[in-house]
Amino acid sequence: MTEPLVARHSLEYPGGYTRSVGEVVGRYLTGLRDGRIEGARLADGRVLVPPTEYDPLTSAAVSVDDFVEVGPAGTVVTWSWVANPRAEKHALDRPFAFALIRPDGADTSMLHMVDVSTPEEMSTGMRVIPHWRSDRIGGVSDIEAWRPYKDGDPIPEVPPLPFSENMGDSVTGIVTSGRLDYEIAAGESTTRFLLGLAEGKIIGGKAVGSDDVYAASRGTDPTTGAPTSISVDVSDTGVITTFCIVNIPGLSDLAPEIPYVSAQVLLDGANNTFFGLIRGCSVDEVRMGMRVKAKWLEKLTADHGSIEWWEPTGEPDAEYADYKDYL
Amino acid sequence: MRDVAVVSFSYSTVAKEQMRNEVEMLAPVITEAIDASGIARSDIGFTCSGSFDYLQGGPFSFVMGLDAVGAWPPIRESHVEMDGAWALYEAWIALQTGEVDSALVYGFGKASQGNVHEIMSLQLDPYYVAPLWPSMVDLAALQARAYLDASGRSERDLAGVVAQAMRSARDTPQAIRSGEPSIEDLLASPYVASPLRDADIFPTTDGVAVIVLAAGDLARSVNKRPAWIRGLDHRIEPHSLGARDLTRSDSTALAAKHAGVASGPIDVAEVHAQFSHEVLILSEALGVDPSIVNPSGGPLAANGIMSAGLVRIGEVARRIMDGTANRGVAHATSGPALQQNLVCVLEGE
Numbered sequence: 001m002t003e004p005l006v007a008r009h010s011l012e013y014p015g016g017y018t019r020s021v022g023e024v025v026g027r028y029l030t031g032l033r034d035g036r037i038e039g040a041r042l043a044d045g046r047v048l049v050p051p052t053e054y055d056p057l058t059s060a061a062v063s064v065d066d067f068v069e070v071g072p073a074g075t076v077v078t079w080s081w082v083a084n085p086r087a088e089k090h091a092l093d094r095p096f097a098f099a100l101i102r103p104d105g106a107d108t109s110m111l112h113m114v115d116v117s118t119p120e121e122m123s124t125g126m127r128v129i130p131h132w133r134s135d136r137i138g139g140v141s142d143i144e145a146w147r148p149y150k151d152g153d154p155i156p157e158v159p160p161l162p163f164s165e166n167m168g169d170s171v172t173g174i175v176t177s178g179r180l181d182y183e184i185a186a187g188e189s190t191t192r193f194l195l196g197l198a199e200g201k202i203i204g205g206k207a208v209g210s211d212d213v214y215a216a217s218r219g220t221d222p223t224t225g226a227p228t229s230i231s232v233d234v235s236d237t238g239v240i241t242t243f244c245i246v247n248i249p250g251l252s253d254l255a256p257e258i259p260y261v262s263a264q265v266l267l268d269g270a271n272n273t274f275f276g277l278i279r280g281c282s283v284d285e286v287r288m289g290m291r292v293k294a295k296w297l298e299k300l301t302a303d304h305g306s307i308e309w310w311e312p313t314g315e316p317d318a319e320y321a322d323y324k325d326y327l
Numbered sequence: 328m329r330d331v332a333v334v335s336f337s338y339s340t341v342a343k344e345q346m347r348n349e350v351e352m353l354a355p356v357i358t359e360a361i362d363a364s365g366i367a368r369s370d371i372g373f374t375c376s377g378s379f380d381y382l383q384g385g386p387f388s389f390v391m392g393l394d395a396v397g398a399w400p401p402i403r404e405s406h407v408e409m410d411g412a413w414a415l416y417e418a419w420i421a422l423q424t425g426e427v428d429s430a431l432v433y434g435f436g437k438a439s440q441g442n443v444h445e446i447m448s449l450q451l452d453p454y455y456v457a458p459l460w461p462s463m464v465d466l467a468a469l470q471a472r473a474y475l476d477a478s479g480r481s482e483r484d485l486a487g488v489v490a491q492a493m494r495s496a497r498d499t500p501q502a503i504r505s506g507e508p509s510i511e512d513l514l515a516s517p518y519v520a521s522p523l524r525d526a527d528i529f530p531t532t533d534g535v536a537v538i539v540l541a542a543g544d545l546a547r548s549v550n551k552r553p554a555w556i557r558g559l560d561h562r563i564e565p566h567s568l569g570a571r572d573l574t575r576s577d578s579t580a581l582a583a584k585h586a587g588v589a590s591g592p593i594d595v596a597e598v599h600a601q602f603s604h605e606v607l608i609l610s611e612a613l614g615v616d617p618s619i620v621n622p623s624g625g626p627l628a629a630n631g632i633m634s635a636g637l638v639r640i641g642e643v644a645r646r647i648m649d650g651t652a653n654r655g656v657a658h659a660t661s662g663p664a665l666q667q668n669l670v671c672v673l674e675g676e
Binding site: 004006009010011017019021025029048049050052056057077078079080081082083086089090091098099100102108109110111112113119124139140141174176178180181182183184185186187188189190218219220221222223224225226227 | 344345346347348349350351354355357358368381383384385391393394395396397398399437440441442445446449453454455456457458459460461465466468469470471472473476518520521522523565566567568569570573
């Protein structure tokens with residue numbers, strides 16, 4: 001067995017993930033943009049920071065009419081030390097503490113960062129004060145970090161925002177970005193299949209005691225869960241079982257022009273269908289039962305892209321009865 | 328309540344599985360559990376799984392997992408985007424309806440394919456917390472310090488928890504870590520997220536776990552000593568970390584009350600403590616002595632993400648089925664810093 005393949009994969013939403021924040025969260029974030037920390041006074045008198053739409057204990061609705069200003073100084077309730085900040089994730093590029101901070105006048109605490117050089121400077125109960133960014137946009141990162149504070153000392157000024165024509169509007173949404181990187185192990189069966197593609201072959205598998213062959217098996221016969229331990233070469237010709245005509249541009253790099261056809265192909269010698277694009281004829285000629293053949297890339301790789309598309313063979317159509325069980 | 332029991336349990340773990348994909352990891356363990364249950368695969372009434380798409384960064388990973396089950400002719404199936412313990416809860420409800428007499432439950436996940444500590448940040452409040460990117464370890468460390476400050480316990484107590492877990496894990500074939508570390512050596516190792524050190528934090532684990540449930544007479548006919556579920560409850564706390572009391576686990580205590588933990592002696596407890604301080608917080612909430620907690624070593628020894636909670640139920644059930652325990656409690660958790668907790672009381676007869 002060759003070493004199984006590993007694919008690098010990233011999960012990312014280009015431009016960020018856009019969320020509407022609603023009235024209560026929006027009011028809080030608007031306050032942050034304007035350099036102010038607010039909480040919501042609940043029915044029992046407690047002040048909830050950061051405010052949520054509902055009282056976390058009673059579920060009673062929280063209104064923007066209940067907002068009160070808190071802080072700016074606060075007290076560290078608990079903290080942990082981040083010795084190695086993670087680039088592209090953490091706002092600070094130097095070691096810092098995550099802390100739950102209870103702003104003066106609040107009964108709950110908020111998660112934020114405390115900017116000190118060493119963990120020895122941190123302690124539960126210490127007093128801290130927010131330092132604000134000058135490019136505030138209405139988000140929790142409008143506070144750059146909290147720093148130690150001695151009661152009685154002057155409160156750091158909130159730097160004014162550069163003029164914007166949106167100034168004074170309420171914050172209605174946030175954009176969050178983030179990226180996660182993965183190394184996905186293909187496993188034995190998928191590795192076998194992908195290495196087959198690099199040789200211009202479609203490799204399937206079947207379980208002991210079964211005649212059913214699955215192209216691109218993930219390691220089992222999906223009808224029984226039994227391991228597909230026997231490798232079987234499958235033909236690169238087959239029958240279109242079903243298809244659709246795509247009129248949306250930009251969905252596939254392999255199909256630069258619309259309309260194009262996406263289809264399920266039942267390969268000769270296999271018991272499952274295989275996804276592919278159909279080219280080599282006009283879209284209105286494509287039909288269920290049409291015989292097609294893989295069009296391989298000239299330079300093959302261990303990747304699905306090795307099959308560029310499928311094109312008609314010109315052979316007579318398959319009978320419906322021959323593929324009806326695979327629809 | 329209908330009598331429902333665990334009749335078989337299998338699981339496997341590995342620190343980093345590079346040879347097999349999720350289906351290849353699952354299939355042999357599912358087959359092993361079904362074979363041991365005495366119930367034919369085709370006779371299983373309901374199938375429910377727990378997994379987490381962000382572990383592989385792609386949608387509908389549970390659909391792929393079904394390749395390992397054998398879902399033809401079509402089966403009754405469901406899924407939770409949670410640990411398999413919650414899949415077991417759903418299966419238990421399905422059995423309570425009387426519509427089915429048996430269920431296959433599994434949880435699976437490969438935590439090693441990405442940075443699992445960071446991936447778990449995606450479950451956080453997206454407005455106030457997630458943009459700051461605290462990892463699950465950072466948040467656990469906040470709870471650890473809050474607990475130490477409030478309880479008067481020390482990092483030495485945490486090291487004691489780790490040492491007990493590592494000693495217990497020596498007899499667990501699935502353990503990723505085990506041994507006989509000294510308290511002094513543990514305390515001498517560097518912090519990962521103060522006050523937590525590497526040994527206070529679960530080892531990254533790829534794992535799968537499978538349980539077969541059966542009701543009433545079916546359970547008695549296939550198993551000499553089924554592990555009966557006498558109580559099962561789960562409770563959740565507010566998502567706002569600062570609105571919770573992190574020094575205790577009220578949701579665990581409430582679930583334990585409703586599951587009837589205190590209505591009989593407890594021989595064995597397995598808790599889904601992914602961090603050392605959680606063993607202490609959970610023991611207090613369940614009202615059990617920490618010395619009987621996690622005889623398997625617990626998640627500090629092996630913590631298959633999305634299966635380790637189900638493993639806790641299995642580890643208690645296994646000891647009841649083999650007669651080494653008569654009544655035990657299992658716990659599973661979900662969310663940051665013990666936000667949501669499930670408690671299951673199991674008993675032999």
